[in-house]
Amino acid sequence: MIASLQVVIFFVFYIAIFGLSLWALIDLLRRPSSAFPQAGKRTKGFWGAIVGVATAVSFSVIPIPxxxxxxxFLALLAAVGAIVYLVDVKPAVTPYSGRRGPRGPSGPSGGW
Structure with missing residues (x-):
């Protein structure tokens, strides 16, 4: 009973780490290369290698029968790479990402 619960908890844990790494990788790929040096961070290639390896490792750790x-234990190292990107690099790079203007209709809303 407890052993099967432990297996489920670890499986959810590994899936969460993979999702976190995948989120970081998708966000990194959407950012322009010029935004990283402008924000005072390492290059996009450096962070791409870190987050790409973290995503591959976190996928490889998922236990499939x-x-x-x-x-x-490599899942923890993968989580560290993704978390450092999401907590430190992503907020610094976001203002330099080139997304300008509102995304919806502008102007006064409502009727009269």
Missing amino acids: GVPHLPS
Whole structure:
């Protein structure tokens, strides 16, 4: 009973780390390369390597029956790479991302 609960908890944990890494990778790919040096951060290629490896490792750690996977402690290292990007780099790069103007209709809303 407890062993099966532990397996489920760890599986959810690994899926969450993979989702976090994938979110960081998608966000990184949407940012322009020029935004990283402007924000005083390392290059997009550097962060792409960190987050890309973190995403690949976090996917490889997910336990699938019958498929060999990497040691589970590597999931923590993958989470560190993704979290550092999301907490430190993403907020610094966002103002330099080139998204200008409102996304919706502008002007007064309402009727008269």
